[in-house]
Amino acid sequence: MVLLSLLPPAISFSGYLLRVGCREWLGGGAAASLPRFFLLDRRLTQTRLCCSLKNRDSDVKKAAKQSEIFFLGTGTSEGIPRVSCLTNPLKNCMVCQKATEPGNKNRRRNTSILIRYASDNGRFNILVDAGKFFYHSALTWFPIFGLRNIDAVIITHSHADAIGGLDDLRDWTNNVQPFIPIYVAKHDFEVMKMTHYYLVDTSVVLEGAAVSELQFNIIKEEPFIVHNLKITPLPVWHGQGYRSLGFRFGDICYISDVSEIPEETYLLLKDCDLLILDALRPDRSSSTHFGLPRALEEVRKIRPKRTLFTGMMHLMDHEKISEDLAKLKKLEGLDLQLSYDGLTVPVNL
Numbered sequence: 080m081v082l083l084s085l086l087p088p089a090i091s092f093s094g095y096l097l098r099v100g101c102r103e104w105l106g107g108g109a110a111a112s113l114p115r116f117f118l119l120d121r122r123l124t125q126t127r128l129c130c131s132l133k134n135r136d137s138d139v140k141k142a143a144k145q146s147e148i149f150f151l152g153t154g155t156s157e158g159i160p161r162v163s164c165l166t167n168p169l170k171n172c173m174v175c176q177k178a179t180e181p182g183n184k185n186r187r188r189n190t191s192i193l194i195r196y197a198s199d200n201g202r203f204n205i206l207v208d209a210g211k212f213f214y215h216s217a218l219t220w221f222p223i224f225g226l227r228n229i230d231a232v233i234i235t236h237s238h239a240d241a242i243g244g245l246d247d248l249r250d251w252t253n254n255v256q257p258f259i260p261i262y263v264a265k266h267d268f269e270v271m272k273m274t275h276y277y278l279v280d281t282s283v284v285l286e287g288a289a290v291s292e293l294q295f296n297i298i299k300e301e302p303f304i305v306h307n308l309k310i311t312p313l314p315v316w317h318g319q320g321y322r323s324l325g326f327r328f329g330d331i332c333y334i335s336d337v338s339e340i341p342e343e344t345y346l347l348l349k350d351c352d353l354l355i356l357d358a359l360r361p362d363r364s365s366s367t368h369f370g371l372p373r374a375l376e377e378v379r380k381i382r383p384k385r386t387l388f389t390g391m392m393h394l395m396d397h398e399k400i401s402e403d404l405a406k407l408k409k410l411e412g413l414d415l416q417l418s419y420d421g422l423t424v425p426v427n428l
Contacts, residue, residue: 144197145197145425145427146195146196146197146425146426146427147194147424147425148194148195148331148355148423148424149193149194149195149220149226150418150420150421150422151192151193151206151216151217151220152189152191152210152212153187153190153390153417153418153419153420153422154187154188154189154390154391154392154420155187155190155240155359155390155391155392156210156211156239156240158188158189159174159175159185159392159393160172160174160176160179160185160186161175161393164393172393173396174394174396177396178393184397185396186420187391187419187420188212188215188216188420189208189210189212189213189216189241190210190240190241190336190389190390191206191209191210191213191216192206192208192333192355193205193207194207194328194426194428195224196308196328197428198306198307198308200306203230203231203308204226204227204228204229204230204231205230205232205233205305205306206233207232207233207235207326207333207335208232208233208234208235208242208335209232209242209243209245210239210241210242210243211240211244212240212244213243213244213247214244214247216420219421220421223421224423228251228255229251229255229256229259230259230260230305230306231259231260231306232248232259232261232262233263233305233310233326234262234263234264234324235323235325235326235335235336236267236321236322236323236324236336237263237267237271237274241336242267242270242271242275245261245271245293246275246291247291248293249289249290249291251291252291252292252293258293259292259293260293260294260305261293261294261295261296262296262298262303262305262310263295263298264297264298264300264312265299266322268295268297278290278291278293300312308328309329310327311326311347312324312325312326312327313325313332313333313347313348314343315336315337315339315340316338316340317336317337317338317367317368318366318367319366323336323337325344327351328426328428329352329426329428330350330351330352330353330427331351331352331353331355331426331428332347332348332351332353332354332355334354334356335355335357335389336357336367336390337357337368337369338365338366338368338369340377345380348381351381351382351383352383352384352385353384353385353386353424353426354378354381354385355386355387355388355389355418356369356374356378356386356388357369357374357390358370358374358388358391358395358417359390359392360391360392360394360395361394361395361400368390371388371400374388375407375413375415378413379411384414385416386413386414386415387416387417387418387422387424388416391417395417397419400417401416401417404417
């Protein structure tokens with residue numbers, strides 16, 4: 080008590096500024112031996128703790144309702160690095176060399192995203208495409224992001240980098256869940272009847288063999304619902320005469336494989352907050368994919384709030400292109416970035 084009397088008139092105690100001059104002795108009882116400022120601070124601390132717990136509970140509830148997009152892959156069909164580049168004695172491909180480094184953003188697997196959709200009924204994992212490298216992407220990112228179930232798979236088109244991993248879904252349907260719904264356009268389903276005939280018609284599977292248990296749902300070029308999430312197809316051309324689908328989820332638009340956007344699809348891209356768009360190479364387009372110059376033209380036309388480019392080949396050095404895009408932001412005010420494998424984007428759906 081002698082030490083207390085030596086304290087200055089104003090002290091900070093547990094984050095609260097209290098004045099010693101306010102203390103008064105209580106008459107009688109167990110509390111009589113404590114100064115009032117000790118009791119006041121204890122009450123304030125208890126109030127602070129309760130508020131902290133309430134805020135934590137509120138943060139947990141908000142997190143449970145926060146949807147996210149995980150980029151499982153952002154590269155081309157052959158992936159990056161290319162084996163041919165790493166084994167070429169006559170040429171040193173710097174991007175592929177960088178891609179061998181752990182954590183380097185030039186390392187890219189087949190283009191794919193997973194949407195963890197948070198709704199009033201819980202959280203649902205909606206996968207867009209399961210290409211040739213899907214197993215490796217899932218092996219890398221599912222444990223890190225806390226992903227287990229696959230509640231639906233939506234197919235953009237029937238090339239190997241979009242459907243080559245359907246067979247790997249057997250691990251889920253054998254060990255995690257009884258089946259996985261697949262949403263696919265009719266012409267792509269016809270391709271699957273040939274490429275994955277044993278998954279479409281499981282009667283041909285030998286007794287005792289365990290293959291992916293998939294439920295195929297044919298979609299048209301009109302909105303459909305998956306776990307109460309409205310999904311709008313965005314029809315585009317992926318080479319002459321070949322139809323591919325992008326998808327709109329809320330105000331997020333995803334177009335991974337495109338060489339031309341039909342006029343009617345632009346109407347579906349209005350008021351887009353986040354555009355995820357194909358950008359194969361830095362110099363020009365190919366017959367089946369936008370290059371970065373064409374992708375930038377489309378961004379200027381669509382005017383999304385933010386754009387993330389995907390589907391990049393080994394000519395797209397992440398660091399260099401990112402620097403160029405940062406300059407464009409200063410010049411034109413466009414929010415442009417390269418995506419990368421493992422990127423997570425919180426979104427509202």
